[in-house]
Amino acid sequence: MPTALIDSHGIANRYKDSRGNWHTVAHATRRAIKNAMQASAAGTKRAGLRILRAGDKLRLREPAVLTLEDGTENACPRETPPDLPIGYHTLTTQNGSRTFLIVSPR
Secondary structure, three states: OOOOOEOOOOOOOOOOOOOOOOOOOHHHHHHHHHHHHEOOOOOOOOOOEEEEEEEOOOOOOEEEEEEOOOEEEEEEOOEEOOOOOEEEEEEEEEOOEEEEEEOOOO
């Protein structure tokens, strides 16, 4: 049974579909995904990304503004709130550094 190899960005070279068939992911597709993630081919990330499960909190090194997917903004002095909605959000620090947050279901 084949297995997928995962690179430093978490991108697999193969995947198994819903019918149990394995497929190879083309190099061009993996490169496009890395570009979409704002990552270089050398493996260094240009933007932060954190993935949380619903109900989790993220401790912050410095105060930040949390922009929810719907555009609502909230101040986060020390940590993110535990009731973040499922979706794609952005944390921005006072110096302009951004971290993308993905909140997934439990």
